[in-house]
Amino acid sequence: MGVVLNLDGKRGAASVASLMELTADEMARVNELILSKAGSDVELIPELAKHLIDSGGKRLRPMVTLAAAQMFGYSGEGHVKLATSVEFMHTATLLHDDVVDESDLRRGRKTARMIWGNQASVLVGDFLLGQAFRMMVEVGSLEALDILSTAASVIAEGEVLQLSVAKNLETTEDDYLAVIKAKTAALFSAAAEVGPVVAGATRNDRAALRSYGTNLGLAFQLVDDALDYGGKSSDLGKNVGDDFREGKVTLPVILSYRRGSPEERAFWKSAIEDNQCDDAALEKAMTLMQKHGAIGDTIGRARHFGEIARDALAPLENTPQKDALLDVIDFCISRVT
Numbered sequence: 001m002g003v004v005l006n007l008d009g010k011r012g013a014a015s016v017a018s019l020m021e022l023t024a025d026e027m028a029r030v031n032e033l034i035l036s037k038a039g040s041d042v043e044l045i046p047e048l049a050k051h052l053i054d055s056g057g058k059r060l061r062p063m064v065t066l067a068a069a070q071m072f073g074y075s076g077e078g079h080v081k082l083a084t085s086v087e088f089m090h091t092a093t094l095l096h097d098d099v100v101d102e103s104d105l106r107r108g109r110k111t112a113r114m115i116w117g118n119q120a121s122v123l124v125g126d127f128l129l130g131q132a133f134r135m136m137v138e139v140g141s142l143e144a145l146d147i148l149s150t151a152a153s154v155i156a157e158g159e160v161l162q163l164s165v166a167k168n169l170e171t172t173e174d175d176y177l178a179v180i181k182a183k184t185a186a187l188f189s190a191a192a193e194v195g196p197v198v199a200g201a202t203r204n205d206r207a208a209l210r211s212y213g214t215n216l217g218l219a220f221q222l223v224d225d226a227l228d229y230g231g232k233s234s235d236l237g238k239n240v241g242d243d244f245r246e247g248k249v250t251l252p253v254i255l256s257y258r259r260g261s262p263e264e265r266a267f268w269k270s271a272i273e274d275n276q277c278d279d280a281a282l283e284k285a286m287t288l289m290q291k292h293g294a295i296g297d298t299i300g301r302a303r304h305f306g307e308i309a310r311d312a313l314a315p316l317e318n319t320p321q322k323d324a325l326l327d328v329i330d331f332c333i334s335r336v337t
Contacts, residue, residue, distance in 0.1 A: 014330035016058060022324055023066040026080055030062050033084045037131045048112050048124045052091055055109050061191040062087045064216075064325065068195025068209050071321040078139040078198045085148060086191045088132035093155060093187070095125035100159065101246055144194045151190035158182025167247045167273050169257050169265075176251055177218070185217030192216070192325075208312050212325065215309035220332045222302035225250040226295050227336060229286050241282045247272050251301065255294035256285070264288055299336055306333050 020027075038049040062083035069079035097103070098111040099118045105111060113121040129152065136145045162179045165171045192213030196206045228243040229252055243250050249272060257268045270276045271285060289295050306329045316322055 014327065014334035016060065016063070016324075016328055016331050018320070018324040018327055019060075019063050019067055020058075022070065022320060023063045026066045026083070027059065027063060029077075029080045030059075030066070030083050030087065033080065033135075034087060037084065037088070037135065038128070040127070044116065044120060045124055045127055048116050048120060049091070049128060051109075051112055051115065052094060052106070055106060059087055060328065061090055061187060064188070064213065064328065065191045065195045067321040067324055068192050069199045070195075071316070071319055071325075072196050072199035072201040072205065074195070074199035076198070078141065078144075079195060081135040081139050082144055082148070082194045082198060083191075085132040085135045086187065086194075088128040088135075089148070089152060089155075090187060092125035092128040092132070095121045095128075096159070100163075101242075101248075103242065103246075105242075139198065141194075141198055143197050147190050147194050147197065151186045154182045154186040158184075158186065162248075165249060168249060169253070169268055169272055171249045171254060173251065173254055176249070176254055180218060180221040181214070184221040185214045188217030188220065189213035205316065208316055211312035212309045215305040215312065216329060216332065218305040219302040219309065219329065222251060222298055222305070223333055223335055225252055226298045226302070228252075229289055229295060230336075241279075244271070244282050244285055245277050247275060247277065251298045252289050252294040253285075255297055256289050256292050259292040259294070260288060299333070302333055302336075306330075 034053060035050075038053065039046050065083040065086050066079055069082075094106065095112055098106060099113050099121050103111050104114055111121075112124070133145075133149070136148055139145075158179055158181070162183060165175055165179065189210050190213070192209040193206055196209050225243070228240060228250065230240075244253075253268065253272065257265055260268065267281075267284065267288070271281045309329050310326060313322055313325060
């Protein structure tokens with residue numbers, strides 16, 4: 001059985017086509033820079049990096065950086081290096097996450113750790129982070145460097161915070177939102193803000209893009225949480241049910257546990273805390289989530305943060321880039337339909 005995910009009130013077919021079109025030329029330069037900066041005389045580094053870089057994904061975060069810089073008339077090359085830095089930070093995070101989570105699949109392919117091992121994955125992730133910071137320095141914007149380096153620190157804090165609440169069914173919704181705000185939203189926020197920073201935009205404009213990125217990131221992660229219990233591996237970039245098998249206490253679990261009967265809460269304790277998380281347990285988990293409306297309410301939270309992201313951009317001048325960034329919100333949430 002599966003959970004039917006339905007998003008009422010969706011604004012029609014959602015796509016990032018406009019964003020891709022607006023940033024196509026600059027993304028070509030980003031892709032060239034990715035290949036260049038992932039190069040090394042140490043053969044394993046480009047081999048492993050290429051495996052993950054070539055494994056798919058829309059590269060949404062660097063496109064957001066490029067579009068955000070375009071919004072304010074930027075015409076230099078700094079935003080290309082910053083966008084590449086953002087993508088390297090994201091890639092490094094994925095490498096490290098897969099080791100921490102012991103994940104076997106990433107975007108339908110074996111994870112790097114399954115092919116080359118945990119040690120190589122961690123160290124190549126560290127190499128990519130180092131390359132990201134070198135490019136930030138080359139741009140010469142101390143403010144952009146501050147934003148992205150702060151994001152790197154916050155992301156690491158989010159990973160540690162997630163470990164501290166792992167398998168803890170007493171985790172509150174506020175606790176969980178703090179985890180994903182650090183772990184996922186921080187990079188979206190930084191990616192959106194460094195664009196106007198390098199373009200010399202006002203503080204109000206920067207704050208608008210920062211808020212947009214933060215809330216887009218929260219919506220994005222909450223949709224991922226829902227998809228884990230009713231999506232497709234092709235949408236998730238991992239196996240459906242991986243969060244459950246890894247004992248992750250995501251929002252659908254939090255809501256189902258808190259709303260459940262004593263018997264149902266005993267099931268969750270057995271599944272999450274005692275690792276009784278086989279396929280039969282996953283089916284039961286999805287049944288309980290459907291019973292208590294946990295998936296629908298998780299999507300409701302995602303929609304809420306999406307609207308905050310939309311409102312953050314509302315005061316800004318109407319431009320094709322603004323429209324494209326608004327489309328991204330709909331696209332992120334539409335993945336559950």
